Amino acid sequence: MVRLICLNMSLKKIYKKKFNQLTNQEIYDMLDLRYTVFLMEQKIFYVDTDYKDQDSMHYFIKNDEDKIISYLRVLPKGLKYEEYSVGRVVTDFNYRKKGLATLLMETVKKDLIGNPIRISGQAYLKDYYENLGFKTVLGPYIEEGIQHYEMLCSNEA
Numbered sequence: 001m002v003r004l005i006c007l008n009m010s011l012k013k014i015y016k017k018k019f020n021q022l023t024n025q026e027i028y029d030m031l032d033l034r035y036t037v038f039l040m041e042q043k044i045f046y047v048d049t050d051y052k053d054q055d056s057m058h059y060f061i062k063n064d065e066d067k068i069i070s071y072l073r074v075l076p077k078g079l080k081y082e083e084y085s086v087g088r089v090v091t092d093f094n095y096r097k098k099g100l101a102t103l104l105m106e107t108v109k110k111d112l113i114g115n116p117i118r119i120s121g122q123a124y125l126k127d128y129y130e131n132l133g134f135k136t137v138l139g140p141y142i143e144e145g146i147q148h149y150e151m152l153c154s155n156e157a
Contacts, residue, residue, distance in 0.1 A: 012061055012100075015105050019054045029068035036091040046144045048088075055079055059104045063095070070100035074108055081118040082084065083152070105132050114157050123147035 013117065015026075016074075022030070031048070038044045056073040063069045069092040076084040086108055091101050109132070121129045123140055129151050139149035 014104065015058075015060050015062070016111070017058050019056065019058065022058060025066075026058075026060070026068060030060065030071055033068055033071055033090050033092060034088055036092075041093070042146070044144045044146060051110040052079055059108060061104065063092075063093075063102050070097045070104060072101070072104050072108070074112070077115075083116040084112050086117055086119050102132070109133070109153065109155055112155060115155055116156050117153045119151050119153075120148050121151050123149060126151075 002043065003038075005074045007098065017026070034048050038046075038048065050073055053073065055121075056075050057058070058071070058073050060071040070073065070090070072086055072089040075081075077084055080084070080087070086105065089101055116132075118137075119134060120143055121134070123146070126136065126149050129149075133155070134151035134153045136149045137152050140147045141150070
C-alpha cells in the first residue's frame with residue numbers, strides 16, 4: 001500500500017510492507033536508521049535484530065533520494081503483547097520535527113481501527129504518545145538501559 005500525502009510542500013509516500021516485500025536496499029536503510037538513532041545517538045547497546053521483523057508490518061517514508069527517513073514496525077497480536085504493538089519508531093535527525101513519525105503512527109492507528117495498540121515507549125516521549133491517544137498502564141521501568149512506560153491506545157472507531 002502506498003499513500004500519497006502533501007507535507008511541507010513536497011510529495012511524500014507512506015510505504016507499508018511485509019518483511020518479504022521489502023527490497024534489500026529498504027532492509028539495509030531500515031537497519032541503518034535504527035542503528036544510527038538507537039545505538040549511535042541514544043547509546044542503547046542491545047541486539048536490534050530480534051527476529052520479530054520477519055513477522056511485522058513495516059511502515060516508512062523515503063526522501064527524494066529514495067532513502068528511508070522515518071520508520072516504525074507493527075508487531076501482530078501475540079508476538080510481544082496480546083494486542084498489536086508498535087515499535088522501533090525512528091526518524092532521521094535531519095527530518096525530525098516535521099511530523100513524519102506522527103503521520104506514520106496515525107496511519108497505523110487508522111489501519112488498525114477498532115484494535116487496541118500497546119507500546120513500550122521511551123519516557124521522554126510519554127507526552128508525545130499521550131497526544132496520540134495512548135495511556136500509561138505500567139511504569140516507569142528500565143528497558144535496554146532507558147526508562148520506559150508501557151502504554152495502551154484503545155483505538156476505538
